[in-house]
Amino acid sequence: MNIDSIKKVYFVGIGGIGMSALARFFKQRGVEVNGYDKTETDLTRQLVQEEIGVTYTDSETELKKEVDVVIYTPAIPQDNVILNWYRANNYPVYKRSDALQWITESMFAITVAGTHGKTTISTMIGHILRDSGYGCNAFLGGISVNYNTNYWSSDNAVAVIEADEYDRSFLKLKPDVAVLTAMDADHLDIYGTPEAVQEAYIQYTANIKPNGTLIKKHGLKQGAQLKGAHKKSYSLQNTGADAYADNIQMKNGSYIFDVKGNGIFMTDVHLNIGGMHNVENCIAAIAVAKQLEIEDEAIKSAVANFKGVKRRFEYIVKNDKIVYIDDYAHHPEELAALIKSAKTLFSKRRIVIAFQPHLFTRTRDFATEFAHALDMADEIILLDIYPARELPIEGVDAAMIKSKMGNPNVTILSKEGLMSYVTNAPLDLFITAGAGDIDKLVAPIGKILSEK
Template sequence: MNLNKIHNVYFIGIGGIGMSALARYFNMLGKYVGGYDKTPSVITKRLVDLGIAIHFEDSIQQVPEPFLNIENTLVVYTPAVPKLHTELTYFQENQFSVYKRSEVLGFITKDTYCMAVAGTHGKTTTSTILGHLLAEANLPMTAFLGGIAENYDSNLILKGSKLSVVEADEFDRSFLRLFPNSACITSMDADHLDIYGDSDSLKDSFQEFANKIEGGGVLFLRTGLQLKSGLPENVKTFSYGWEDESDYQVVNVQIKDGAYVFDIKTPNGTFTNINLQLPGRHNLMNALVAFSMAHCYGVDVEFLKKGLKSFKGIQRRFSYQINHQKRVYIDDYAHHPTEINAVHQAVREMYPGEKVLAIFQPHLFSRTRDFADDFAKSLSNFDELLLLDIYPAREEPIPGITSTWLLSKINNEHKQLIPKSWLLNEVVSSSARIVITLGAGDIGVEVSKIKEALLNEIKVD
C-alpha cells in the first residue's frame, strides 16, 4: 500500500475512537476523508466540524462519489463492523483497497521509529502520557490515541513523522499488524475471550507481539509478567515496578495536595521530586513505563519531569466532572474487574472514609459471563451500587446472562438494578459524596446529564 498515491480515504465505523484518530490524521494530511457510522456522537460531530463527510445509513448510495473511484481510494474498516455490512461488502466485492484499521496503522508507522503500548489494561493512559512527553520534548512525532487527551482535546498528536506512538490493541489480534521498535506490555489479564477462547491463547498472542519488535529494539515488561516462550532475541528488555528489584522503579511515593510526588530509580541513577496529578497506583505504573520508554529513547529528564507534571489526563479515565466539597463526580471507562479494582483503590486513597456510589454498565454479554464472579467481588467494594443493563456492543444476547443474574452475585446491601430513566433521580437522592460512573458502553452519554443534575443540586443547596 503506497499511501502517497491515495487521495480519498473512506472509513466504515468512523466514529470509533481509534478510527477517528486515523480520520483526523488523513484529513490533516490533506486527503479527502469521509465515512459511515451507525449513530451520531460527539466524536462524529467533531469530525464533521473538520469538514469530514459522514452519514449514518448503511447504503452505497450515501457514499460521496469521489470515494467510488477505485484507483485512488483507500477504504478502512473496524472489526466491530458486521461482516455483511452493505458498504463493506460492496468495496470488497469490487476490488477496492480495503484494510482493517490496524493494517493501515501498520502502513503509517512502519517507516517511523514506532513506540507501541500493549496490555489488557493501561494502554490508553500510557500511550497518551508517552505521546505528551515526546511532544513536550519537541520531537517530530505522531501519536494515535485511544482516548481524548485533555492537553490536546484530541485523540491525535501530530507534530512530525520520525516517531510514532500507538496503542497496540490485542482485540482481534490487531497489534500483530504493527512493527514496533520500542514496546511495553503493561498487563496480560484474561480478556476478549470471545476472540481468544482462553487466557493461554491470549498470552500466545502477546508472545507473538513481543517477537515482532525489530532487532536492536527495546521491550519494557511489567515486573511479574512472564512471556510463555521467553524474552525475544536481539531485543533489550527492561522490567518496571513499584519499590522492588525492577530496572525502573517508582520509589518514595507521597501524596501532596491531591497529587503524587515520587522518585524514579533507573539503571542510570535516581530522579527525584517527580509530580503526577493522576490518582491511582495503576496510573503511577502507567506514568513510570511512559517515562522509561522516553528516557531510554534519549529524552532529557527535565522534559520528562515537566511533561508528567503538566499532563492533564484523558477523558473517561478517572476524569473529574465535579470536584466540590459537597459532591465529587468522577467518570471512568473501566469495564473489566481489574480496572474497577484500580478505580476503587484510587478513590479510597484520595477520599478515605467517604461514602462512594458506583454506577456500572456491564459491557458485552460474553465478558459479563466470563468474569461474573470477579465483577461481583469488585463491585461489592463500593458503599452503594447502581447497576444498568448489559451494553451489547457487537454481540447478540446470551441466554441467562443478564444484569439481574450479575446483581444476584454481588454482596452489597445497597445495590439496585435500575433503568437509565431512573438514573438521575437515584444519583441526586444518594447521600454519597463521591459518585463514579464506570463502563465502556453508552454510559458515557449519561455523564453530562449526571453532571448537570449534581451541579444544580449544589447550586440549590
C-alpha cells in the first residue's frame, strides 16, 4: 500500500493510543479520517476536536462506505460488526502494524521495542529530535507531557515509532535504527514460551534495513544472535557498554550524571523526572541522538526540559507532606523498578502502593513474580484484575497474588474501597500502578491528597 494514494481511511478501534497516533498522522496529511471505538474518552474527544469523525455505535449504519483502506487494532473482538462488514464487502483491511510498516518503508525509521521502557525511550528520542530542531514524526504509546499528545509531525522524513510486541505486530517494521530494551517473557497467551518471546525479538532485529543499526541494552539474553549491520549497546552503569551513565547524583527527585562510552563523553546531564530506570532509558535515547550526530549541547538542553510521559513515574502530587506517583507498570519487572526507584528517591517515606493486575493470563503466569515485587512496599492494596480482552480464568484473581506474598500488610479492595482508604488513611508516599482503568481514579485521588 502506497500511503500517498490513501485519501479516505477508517479506523476500527480509533481510540487506542497507537491507533489514535496513526489517525492523527493521516489527518495531518490531508486524508479524511473516521473511526469507531467502544467508549468515549479524553483521547477520542480530542480527535473529534481535530475534525476526525468518531462513532461509538458498532453498527453498519454508522460506518463510512467511501473509504480507500480500513485499519484495525488486534484488540478488537472477532464479533465486531463494523470490521466484519468491511471484510464481507471486500474492502482493503489491514492491521495497525501494516500501516506502521508502510511508514517505516517510506521514511528513515527509528523503532523502539522491548518488554519495558519503550514508551519512555521513544518519547525521549522524539522529544530530543523535536527540541533540537532535527525533526521527526513521532508515533508513541503514551502521552508526552511536554506536548500533551502521542503524535507529532515534521517535514523531515524521519519516524520514531514505539514497536509493540503484542500479536507479533513489531515484526512488520523495517527500521533504520532499532532499539531493544529487554527480552523478558510477557504475552505468553500469544507466544506460549519465554523462548518464543526471545525468538521474536531476534526476528525484530533481523528486519533492520541493510547498513542499519541496533542499539540494545547491554547484557541481553541471546544477545549474540541479535542482528544488525552495526551494533551498539547501552547500560545504566556497566562500563562495557558503548554508552553508560557515570557520577550519578540525586537531587530533589531529579538526576545529574555524565554519559561515557565509545566516542561519547557528556558531562552534567540533568534529567528532571524520577526513577533510576529512567536514567538508563535516557542513556538509550542519547545513544540514538549521538547516532544521528545531534550536537551534545542540544541533547543536554532537550533532556533537561523533558517532562516525561503521562503514567510513567508521573508525579501527580509532590510537596513536603505527600508524594503521589502514578505509573503504568503492569509487568513484575516494571513494578520492581517502580518501587525500587521510589524507595531510593524517598528513603524516609512509607510506601503504600495500589496495584490493579492487568489480564488474567498475565496474573496466572507471573503471580509469584508480582508477589515478590510488591513485597518491597510497606503496604499493598490489590484491586480486582482488569480483564481487557480476556474472559475470567477459574482460580485466577487478586487473592492469587496475595497468597504468595510474604508482606502481611496487603489488602484487597474495590475501587470504591480504595477511594475511601485514600480519604481516611495517613499517607506520605502513595503509588497507583497498572495498565487497566485504574487511571480513571488518578485525578480524584490526586484531588483528595492535594487537599489533605
